[in-house]
Amino acid sequence: MDTLFNPFSLKDKVVVISGAASGIARQCAISCSKMGARLILLDLNGVGLAETMKLVDSPEYHFYSCLNLLDYDKVSQVIKEAVNQVGKINGLLNCAGISTTNLFKITKPEELDKFFHVNVYTAYFLTQECCRVGNWAKEGGSVVFFSSVAGNLGEIGKSTYGMTKAALLNLSKHLACELARRKIRVNSISPGAICTPINMNLPHMKDPEKRAVLEAQHLLGLGEISDVANACIFLLSDASRWVTGTNLFVDGGYSVK
Amino acid sequence: MNEFLNLFKEAIEREDEVRLEDEFRKYDEWDSMAYLSVIALMDDKYNKQMEEAEFNTLQTVGDIYEICTKN
Numbered sequence A: 001m002d003t004l005f006n007p008f009s010l011k012d013k014v015v016v017i018s019g020a021a022s023g024i025a026r027q028c029a030i031s032c033s034k035m036g037a038r039l040i041l042l043d044l045n046g047v048g049l050a051e052t053m054k055l056v057d058s059p060e061y062h063f064y065s066c067l068n069l070l071d072y073d074k075v076s077q078v079i080k081e082a083v084n085q086v087g088k089i090n091g092l093l094n095c096a097g098i099s100t101t102n103l104f105k106i107t108k109p110e111e112l113d114k115f116f117h118v119n120v121y122t123a124y125f126l127t128q129e130c131c132r133v134g135n136w137a138k139e140g141g142s143v144v145f146f147s148s149v150a151g152n153l154g155e156i157g158k159s160t161y162g163m164t165k166a167a168l169l170n171l172s173k174h175l176a177c178e179l180a181r182r183k184i185r186v187n188s189i190s191p192g193a194i195c196t197p198i199n200m201n202l203p204h205m206k207d208p209e210k211r212a213v214l215e216a217q218h219l220l221g222l223g224e225i226s227d228v229a230n231a232c233i234f235l236l237s238d239a240s241r242w243v244t245g246t247n248l249f250v251d252g253g254y255s256v257k
Numbered sequence B: 001m002n003e004f005l006n007l008f009k010e011a012i013e014r015e016d017e018v019r020l021e022d023e024f025r026k027y028d029e030w031d032s033m034a035y036l037s038v039i040a041l042m043d044d045k046y047n048k049q050m051e052e053a054e055f056n057t058l059q060t061v062g063d064i065y066e067i068c069t070k071n
Ligand SMILES: NC(=O)c1ccc[n+]([C@@H]2O[C@H](COP(=O)([O-])OP(=O)(O)OC[C@H]3O[C@@H](n4cnc5c(N)ncnc54)[C@H](O)[C@@H]3O)[C@@H](O)[C@H]2O)c1
Pocket: A018, A019, A020, A021, A022, A023, A024, A025, A042, A043, A044, A045, A048, A067, A068, A069, A070, A094, A095, A096, A097, A098, A099, A118, A122, A146, A147, A148, A149, A190, A191, A192, A193, A194, A195, A196, A197, A198, A199
């Protein structure tokens, strides 16, 4: 057996991860560091970020910054600084986001605005900044947008969140076309339900009865953060070098039926 | 002029140097998207609007620079 054969290696690839203070993105940071990546970790929660830095392999190789991704000028500054320190970018996981459960009939415009700004605009402009010539590596690489099963399918109380996630899914297809010339692949990932701080206080996770129903809807039960992190490793690595513009369900079979 | 060259470079997403005497259509990066970006650059930064037929007569980066900076 060739022990060196590892098409999933991220050795020396520079990977930007937004939302890295918590949940799935934190696990992505840990897993990517184990695969050899150098990380640029962003989140508005400084305490959580510092905790993530304690959990990653070789923390001295990585860069982290506590910032609100809605502050676009700061994002531009921080990405420049990070590239100077860690190197040009090969991968980006747009993981930061917020969730809610609310009904269509009572949703206010301000609420929609907030969700589109935090879930869509931040990912859009972080990607724009990372992909600037001079920030992104000449050899190309991989961008991943975090959609959700709720961005693909209907559910009660998920229209606000779901629309933002559908926007990201579609955005990834258009950017796949625009960025292919620079060998930057763009895909989205659609996780099913995984208990993290984003949803642990929402009814479908908190209420034991609702949670049991949700669990039954996932053929393989609820997922774990490492299930999504492993899929991200695939999308970031050269193992997926011929994959662009696609949407990867990582949902324990939720979307099959 | 340097500002223009930098903006032009960014618009066509070219890593290598850009010079006024270069024939821009010979750049590897030149394609329909680069064209759209340059048209947008001329419009946004220099308030110069151009028809495709007119643009097609331009050969060098300097030709574009001249249009952008002429009063
Ligand atoms: N957990 C799930 O079941 C699930 C399912 C499908 C999709 N997702 C998606 O996966 C991604 C990660 O979710 P998670 O469950 O790990 O959530 P999480 O709440 O644990 O983490 C999200 C992180 O994003 C950060 N963030 C939010 N707004 C920010 C801003 N303006 N600037 C900087 N950072 C900001 C938060 O501080 C937080 O650390 C989200 O995009 C979510 O929509 C999650």
